[in-house]
Amino acid sequence: NAGVTQTPKFQVLKTGQSMTLQCAQDMNHNSMYWYRQDPGMGLRLIYYSASEGTTDKGEVPNGYNVSRLNKREFSLRLESAAPSQTSVYFCASSEFATGGPDTQYFGPGTRLTVL
Amino acid sequence: TQLLEQSPQFLSIQEGENLTVYCNSSSVFSSLQWYRQEPGEGPVLLVTVVTGGEVKKLKRLTFQFGDARKDSSLHITAAQPGDTGLYLCAGTHNAGGTSYGKLTFGQGTILTVHP
Numbered sequence: 619n620a621g622v623t624q625t626p627k628f629q630v631l632k633t634g635q636s637m638t639l640q641c642a643q644d645m646n647h648n649s650m651y652w653y654r655q656d657p658g659m660g661l662r663l664i665y666y667s668a669s670e671g672t673t674d675k676g677e678v679p680n681g682y683n684v685s686r687l688n689k690r691e692f693s694l695r696l697e698s699a700a701p702s703q704t705s706v707y708f709c710a711s712s713e714f715a716t717g718g719p720d721t722q723y724f725g726p727g728t729r730l731t732v733l
Numbered sequence: 734t735q736l737l738e739q740s741p742q743f744l745s746i747q748e749g750e751n752l753t754v755y756c757n758s759s760s761v762f763s764s765l766q767w768y769r770q771e772p773g774e775g776p777v778l779l780v781t782v783v784t785g786g787e788v789k790k791l792k793r794l795t796f797q798f799g800d801a802r803k804d805s806s807l808h809i810t811a812a813q814p815g816d817t818g819l820y821l822c823a824g825t826h827n828a829g830g831t832s833y834g835k836l837t838f839g840q841g842t843i844l845t846v847h848p
Contacts, residue, residue, distance in 0.1 A: 622775070653838075658742065660821055660838035661776070676835070708775050719764035719783060719825055722836065724775025 619644050622725035624709050630731045631699045639694040639728050641709030649714035650692035651676075651722065652684060654705040661708065667692055668714060699732045706730070736760075737824055739839035746812055747847050754807045754842045756822035763825050765798050765805045766836070770819040812846045819843050 625640045643650065648669045653661040653676075663676030665684040673684050681703060683695045692711075696703060707728045712720040738757045746752055756765070764783040768776035780789050782798035782805065789796045793816075795808040805822055823836040 658840055660737075660739075660840045661823075661836075662838070663835065666835065710775070719766065719781050721778050721781070724777070726773070726775055 624725035628729045635699050636697050642691045643711040647711035649712045651710040652694045653708045656705050701732045704732045737839035743843050745845045752809050756805045756839050758803050761802050766823045768821040814846045814848050817846050
């Protein structure tokens with residue numbers, strides 16, 4: 619099992635360009651998440667999908683859109699990239715057991731630079 | 734937004750020393766998790782604590798959840814260079830059993846253990 623995979627690993631954009639970050643998991647998990655990680659700020663939740671067919675905003679959703687394409691795939695789109703979106707982006711998945719705390723499994727990250 | 738404050742932000746010690754990392758909040762959490770992240774990779778779960786006052790041990794690592802479930806600590810005994818990495822605490826709130834999936838992360842503690 620590959621776990622959680624993300625593409626691309628690195629990306630450089632110019633201000634105003636658009637791009638889509640791809641994420642896929644092969645663990646048959648119900649829930650998927652997108653985070654961004656900036657120095658000194660830990661991980662902040664951008665969007666999440668509790669189950670196939672649903673998406674919800676997290677802590678920092680402005681400037682992003684998401685699509686839960688199917689149970690395996692969850693993509694993050696930047697419509698008009700800004701320098702403030704320079705960050706490392708992590709996708710995660712979890713079973714989302716409502717009876718107790720979850721374990722989230724993270725991908726290796728996408729390092730995005732917006733010039 | 735329920736905040737988690739981690740301290741210290743940076744820790745540089747010699748092999749064999751002991752250390753403690755703290756994670757504090759003004760909010761009550763249903764569960765508290767500790768993750769470890771190595772450079773270029775995503776975070777990996779170390780432990781989950783759910784009961785106030787709970788103590789869990791993982792080899793040389795000891796995790797404690799505060800009695801009021803607002804704080805947690807990670808203690809490492811006889812640190813080794815292999816312990817080097819970013820340590821993140823993350824909490825969940827259970828709002829009627831629907832929020833277990835959403836994690837709030839602390840800012841992280843960068844630990845460097847010198848040989």
